[in-house]
Amino acid sequence: MNTVRSICLQYMLAEAFKPGLASAQQAFDAIWRWCGTASELAVRLGKGMNLPNQGALSTQVVLGFVGQLAVASLMPPKALAAWMAADRIGRTRMEQETLGLSAGELGPMLLSTWALPPDLVDDVGETARVLVTPARQADTTRAPWLGLASLCHHLGEHPEDGHIGVCSGLAERLSAQAQTFHLASYLAHPALARLPAVLASHDVQSCLSPASADEAGN
Secondary structure, three states: OHHHHHHHHHHHHHHHOOOOOHHHHHHHHHHHHHHHHHHHHHHHHHHHOOOOOHHHHHHHHHHOOHHHHHHHHHOOHHHHHHHHHOOHHHHHHHHHHHHOOOHHHHHHHHHHHOOOOHHHHHHHHHHHHHHOOOHHHOOOOOHHHHHHHHHHHHHHHOOHHHHHHHOOOHHHHHHOOHHHHHHHHHHOOHHHOOHHHHHOOHHHHHHOOHHHHHHHHO
């Protein structure tokens, strides 16, 4: 049911965000692939870790892509290729320079105008801020949840890092990248001690395979 809910939500967002120009289609296709993989990963991680309210994590992860979809709709066509090629830090800089707001800010603003529950909007916004916020500055009870959602976003775009995690190198890999430097500190929370084992499970690894990622994007 959580998977079905996630798929329905993605279709609803697809109706809300459609590329106005053919040049933007490639960016939208990529974002939808990331979203599909990330949302399915959230379902499987939630199940594997026996999290309470597992559907909420998947919903939060899907809505976390609203800002990027909005940016893809607003970014000048000539800048789209460079924006897509950049990492999340680079994209955020481009968004602020070109639009005045980052995707992490635009997403919660749109969700608020859609009258979604304030707590859910806050969760989406705080997940986006993991990019620039150390775990020590986050609410200790919310840090594991925010870290999981942010990890799903990252692995949706970079599934290869999920395979590295099986070899116990995920923390080092994340710490070495500017876009995931702070995320690594969230995943070190004791509440996520089982994460490496769940990440290494066949169910989760199959979600990160190229074939599964393509299927999620479709």
